[in-house]
Structures are given as C-alpha cells and as structure tokens.
C-alpha cells in the first residue's frame with residue numbers, strides 16, 4: 001500500500017466496482033423482459049457518462065501536467081483516453097441497437113453489447129492500472145502530498161454535487177472500511193455541513209449495507225467532530 005497520496009486510488013476502485021457490476025448484470029440480462037432490460041441500459045448509460053467525465057477530469061487536471069513531466073507516458077495516457085472515447089461511441093450505438101431490436105434480434109444485440117462492454121472493461125482495467133502503477137509514481141516523485149491533494153481537490157471542486165454523489169455511490173462500497181471513514185472524515189472537515197449531510201444520506205447510506213454503514217458511523221465517531 002502506498003503511503004503517499006494517490007489521487008487515482010479511490011475513484012478507480014469505484015469505477016472498477018461499477019464496471020464489474022454492470023458486466024455481470026449484462027451477462028445475466030433477460031433481453032425478453034423490456035422493463036428490466038430498459039433499467040439495465042439506463043444504468044449502463046449512467047455509468048458510461050460518469051466514466052467519460054472522469055476521463056475529462058483527468059485530462060484537465062492530471063494528463064496536462066503529465067505531458068510536461070514525462071512526455072512518453074503522457075502521450076500513452078492520451079492514447080488510452082482517445083481509445084476510451086471511441087469505445088463510448090461504439091457502446092452507445094450498441095445500446096441503441098439493443099433498444100431498437102425485438103425478439104431474437106434483441107437478444108443478439110444485447111449479447112453484442114455485453115461483449116463490447118467486456119472489451120471496454122478489460123481495456124479500462126489495464127489503463128487504470130497503468131495510471132496507478134506508472135503515472136502515480138511520476139507525480140509522487142515530483143510533488144509533495146499537499147500538492148497532490150490540491151490537484152485532487154481541484155477536480156472534486158469542479159464536480160456538481162449530484163455527480164459527486166453518483167461517484168461516491170461507487171467509491172464508498174468499492175473501498176475498504178478504513179478508506180470509507182477517511183473519505184467521509186475528509187468531507188466532514190472540508191465541505192459545508194449541508195454538503196456533508198447530503199453525501200452521507202444520498203451516497204453512504206444508500207450504497208452501503210447496514211453492517212458497512214454501522215462500521216462507517218463507528219469509525220467516524222472515533223474521530224474528532226467537524227469544527
């Protein structure tokens with residue numbers, strides 16, 4: 001475990017959880033059930049929108065720096081992102097094709113969508129590991145933890161609250177119990193009380209099961225309360 005600040009760690013855990021859950025659901029989908037499969041496609045669109053915005057955040061605040069510090073790696077990350085943006089276009093076309101098909105053609109289209117998404121998840125897993133294993137050490141060698149935290153804070157500060165909640169609904173269940181406590185404590189210490197209350201009620205309480213929620217509350221109770 002890295003002792004240094006790592007701005008990829010928690011969001012990537014959340015995105016991996018979201019992608020993995022959807023991949024399983026797409027494999028299990030009964031495309032003959034219109035309501036259930038419409039909900040699944042809506043959830044997939046929502047996930048892909050979050051994934052797209054995540055890449056845009058990285059482009060704006062992280063990759064722009066990487067190109068000045070390690071050009072080859074920066075270009076490699078740009079290339080990965082360009083491939084992802086192209087994949088998002090193909091996936092949206094596959095979603096539409098599934099929505100518009102009926103009967104056996106809908107099942108075939110749904111399976112093609114499943115395979116396309118599996119390919120995207122695989123490529124995204126490799127990409128995110130590259131960022132954490134190769135890019136993060138470059139940043140850690142050149143910036144102290146306060147500077148790395150400032151980069152992360154600029155990204156978080158640019159995200160509208162409803163979108164932030166959607167990310168935390170993935171990040172919190174995707175992270176370890178101690179990480180959840182640290183993440184919530186950080187928001188409690190740094191954000192307005194009403195923002196903390198919304199994140200707690202609409203992300204933590206919704207996304208964690210009862211045992212995870214109680215463990216989170218117990219962990220937070222052991223820390224100093226917000227000022």
Ligand SMILES: [Fe+2]
Nearest residue numbers: 055058127131
């Ligand atoms: Fe990335």
